[in-house]
Amino acid sequence: MTTFAKPEDNAATPAGAPGRAFLSVRDLYVRFSTEDGIVKAVDGLSFDLERGRTLGIVGESGSGKSVTGLSVLGLHDPTHTETRGEILLDGQEMTGAGEKTLEKLRGNKVAMIFQDSLTALSPYYTIGRQISEPYRKHTGASRKAAWARAVELLGRVGIPQPKLRAHDYPHQFSGGMRQRAMIAMALVCDPELLIADEPTTALDVTVQAQILDLLGDLQQEFGSAIILITHDLGVVANTADELLVMYAGRAVERGTVREVLRAPQHPYTWGLLTSMPRLESDVSEALTPIPGAPPSLLATPTGCPFHPRCGYPAEVGGTRCEDERPLIGPGRGSACHLSAGQKRSVFTEQIKPRLG
Incomplete structure (x- = not known):
C-alpha cells in the first residue's frame, strides 16, 4: 500500500527556498514491506536541484x-512500497x-x-x-x-x-x-x-x-x-x-563539491575520503577503511545511524549520539552532534594531514 500524505514528523529540514528549484524533494520516506520486516530505504530526505x-x-x-x-x-511497486513526502518536478507533484x-x-x-x-x-x-x-x-x-x-x-x-x-x-x-x-x-x-x-x-x-x-x-x-x-x-x-x-537512507552532509571535498564536516565523509588511495602515498601504506559494516535498514541504529562505526562519540559526550537524531539544516551542513569548532579541530588535526 502506498500512502501520499506528508509526514507529521518533519525530521529533515528543507534544503532551500521552496518553489525555486526545478526538482524539489521534501521529507521523502520510502519503506519496503518484506518477509523479514519493514526496510527503511529512505528516511526523511530533502534536497533541491536547479x-x-x-x-x-x-x-x-x-x-x-x-x-x-x-x-x-515513481518506479517502485506500490503494492509493497510506502512512500511519503513531496517530490516536485518543475511544479508537478510526482508522489501520488x-x-x-x-x-x-x-x-x-x-x-x-x-x-x-x-x-x-x-x-x-x-x-x-x-x-x-x-x-x-x-x-x-x-x-x-x-x-x-x-x-x-x-x-x-x-x-x-x-x-x-x-x-x-x-x-x-x-x-x-x-x-x-x-x-x-x-x-x-x-x-x-x-x-x-x-x-x-x-x-x-x-x-x-x-x-x-x-x-x-x-x-x-x-x-x-x-x-x-x-x-x-x-x-x-x-x-x-x-x-x-x-548514509542509512539519510542525508548526512550537503554542500558544493568544493566545500564537501575540501572541508568535510561529517565523520562518515572523513571515512570515505581517508579510505581512498592517493597518488603521493607510499605503495606499502595501508588504506584506512571505515570500521564495521553498513547498518541493516530493517533495524537502523537509534540516534545517529553512524554512531556504531564512528570514532567521535566521546567528543560529543554522554549518550547523545545513541539517543538523539542529528538534523541537517538548509544549505551547507552535516547531520552530526559535534560542534562546529570540534569538526574544524578534528579535520585540521587528524583528517587533513592524512589527505595530504
Missing part, C-alpha cells in the same frame, strides 16, 4: 541512492501522481540511466527499436523519423557505424557501448532532468572519462539538470556542482 546543475549523490551500497532516483520517476501522468513524464521530462545496462535493455529488441519507441510515443513521430533519431543519438554518443549498429541486439554490444546506448535512450526526448545511476560502473577509466565528458557536453547543450548517483567520490569531484552524502 536547471543546468549537477547533483552528485554518494554513499555506500544500500544507503538509499538508487531508491531515491527511482522514487523521482497517476500512472498515465507518470508515463507522460518518464523519458520525456525526466529520464534515467539505469545501473546495469545489460539487464535494463531488453534482449528481444534491437538497440535502435528500444531507442526509437519512446521517441515515437512522446512525440508522435513516424517510425522512419524515430529510427533516424535513434541513429542520430547513437552517433552522438560515440557508437561507430550507427546505421548498422542500430540493428544489433544488446548482447552484440560491449559494456561501454551498452552504457552509451542507455545514455542515447535516456536523451532521445531531450529530458529536462537526467538521473544517472552509477553510469560508469565496471567500465575502464578511459570509457568512464568519455561518458562523463559526454554527459557534461549534453548538459551544456540542452540545459538539463543531472543527478549523478555513485559510490565513487572521484567521479563527482570534477563533474558535479553540488554533493549530497547519504
